[in-house]
Amino acid sequence: MEPGKRLLGKVAVVTGGASxxxxxxxxxFAQHGASVLLxxxxxxxxxxxxxxxxxxxxxxxFAEQDVRNEGRWSAIVDQAEKAWGRVDILCNIAGISGRDxxxxxxxxxxxxxxxxxxxxxxxxxxxxxxxxGVFLGTKAAVPAMQRSGGGSIINISSICGIVxxxxxxxxxxxxxxxxxxxxxAAIQYAPDRIRVNSVHPGFVDTPMTAPGHSNPExxxxxxxxTPLGRFGTPYDIAAGCLYLASDxxxxxxxxxxxxxxxxxxx
Numbered sequence: 001m002e003p004g005k006r007l008l009g010k011v012a013v014v015t016g017g018a019s020x021x022x023x024x025x026x027x028x029f030a031q032h033g034a035s036v037l038l039x040x041x042x043x044x045x046x047x048x049x050x051x052x053x054x055x056x057x058x059x060x061x062f063a064e065q066d067v068r069n070e071g072r073w074s075a076i077v078d079q080a081e082k083a084w085g086r087v088d089i090l091c092n093i094a095g096i097s098g099r100d101x102x103x104x105x106x107x108x109x110x111x112x113x114x115x116x117x118x119x120x121x122x123x124x125x126x127x128x129x130x131x132x133g134v135f136l137g138t139k140a141a142v143p144a145m146q147r148s149g150g151g152s153i154i155n156i157s158s159i160c161g162i163v164x165x166x167x168x169x170x171x172x173x174x175x176x177x178x179x180x181x182x183x184x185a186a187i188q189y190a191p192d193r194i195r196v197n198s199v200h201p202g203f204v205d206t207p208m209t210a211p212g213h214s215n216p217e218x219x220x221x222x223x224x225x226t227p228l229g230r231f232g233t234p235y236d237i238a239a240g241c242l243y244l245a246s247d248x249x250x251x252x253x254x255x256x257x258x259x260x261x262x263x264x265x266x
Contacts, residue, residue, distance in 0.1 A: 006246040008033035011084040013076060015067055015137065016094035018045035020206035021156065024234035025091055025241045030058030032242060034089065037080045039065035041094075067094045067133030073140035080144070087144035089245045092134040092155045092178075098126045098171045114167045123170045130174035131181070138185055142194060150193030154244045155182045156237075157198040159260050175200075179256060186254030195253035197244050202260025204232035227262030 012029045016022030017038025023045075026038040030053045038060060040046040046062040053060035063079060065072055080087050098113075113122070134155050145151030160168070161175030179198045186196035203222040223229070240259050243249055258264055 005033040006242060006248070007089070010034045010088040010245070011080055011086050012036050012089035012091065012245065013080055013087060013137075013141065014038045014091040014093060015065065015133070016040055016156075017062070018042040018049055021201065021204065021234045021237045022091070022093040023049050024238040025093060026060060027053060027056075027058075028235070028238045028242050029089070029091075029245065030060050031056070032246075034245075035059040035084045037061050037063060037076065037083070039063045039067075039076060039094075041066055065094075067092075067137060068128045070136050070140075073136045077140045077144050081147075086148040087141055088148060088151045090137055090141040090145075090151070090153045091241055091245070092137045092153070094133055095130045095156060095174075096126060098122065098168055115169045118170055123173075126170035127174050127177070130171070131177040134178050134181060138181075138196070142189060142192075145189075145194045146192050151195070152245050152249070153182075153185065153194065153196040154241050155196070155198045157182070157200050157256070159200050159202050159258065159264050161198070162200055162256070162258070162264055182256075183254045190253060195244075195249065197249075197253060198256050199237060199240055199244070200256050200258045200260065200264075201237045202226060202232055202258075202263040204234065204237060206234055225263050225266065226260070227265065230261065232259065232261060 007029055012034045014022055014026045014036055017026040018040035026036050026049060030036050038046060038049060043064050050060050050062040063076055065076055077087060138153055155178050157178040158175040160172045161179040164172055182196045182198040203226055237259055240257050
């Protein structure tokens with residue numbers, strides 16, 4: 001193995017790859033020798049990340065994707081196999097907070113509404129993207145990984161999949177579903193040498209959290225809850241995904257990697 005390259009010869013599919021944690025993960029995987037198919041619903045940003053990775057000497061392609069579409073998932077996996085012959089890694093990173101997308105600055109303490117104010121339509125949207133998308137991605141990737149002799153599936157959950165808060169119940173429920181789903185999938189596919197783990201970021205500076213962190217009161221409370229005294233960066237989370245994707249984690253499955261600056265230790 002080339003010194004420092006931890007994913008040489010591996011093929012990765014990364015959803016949500018146009019920005020934030022997904023883009024950082026796609027970049028890092030490519031830097032470590034993986035061929036990366038990055039997907040997102042934002043075509044212009046996704047293509048810019050593809051170009052950026054290629055300009056840096058990495059191997060990447062972009063594909064537009066709605067993670068709720070089962071047929072599109074089959075096409076994504078097929079595209080990766082046709083391009084590079086296998087699928088070794090799936091990072092399910094695409095997700096939404098449940099905040100009103102028109103809201104540039106978060107007005108309340110959390111991104112989503114309190115339970116009594118949550119509509120069924122809003123609940124279903126958050127669950128479909130954050131939880132059902134992970135199910136569909138895992139379902140689509142498993143046969144390809146079986147064909148290649150194993151693999152690593154990394155599902156982005158959240159500290160909100162471990163602890164509760166005073167609002168945004170749909171987001172908590174979706175991320176809790178990802179956590180337990182990952183454990184069930186890990187047990188089912190361990191005989192196929194397919195590892196499945198969840199990653200639980202704390203308060204990270206990303207485009208998704210920008211409206212919240214733009215509110216000084218929200219930012220202050222989140223910072224006070226984080227013992228290490230800073231918000232996380234997308235790279236902090238991508239580095240954890242790199243470990244789980246690598247052969248160094250070959251005996252790690254069905255577990256949670258919490259990357260939260262100490263928040264849940266309080």
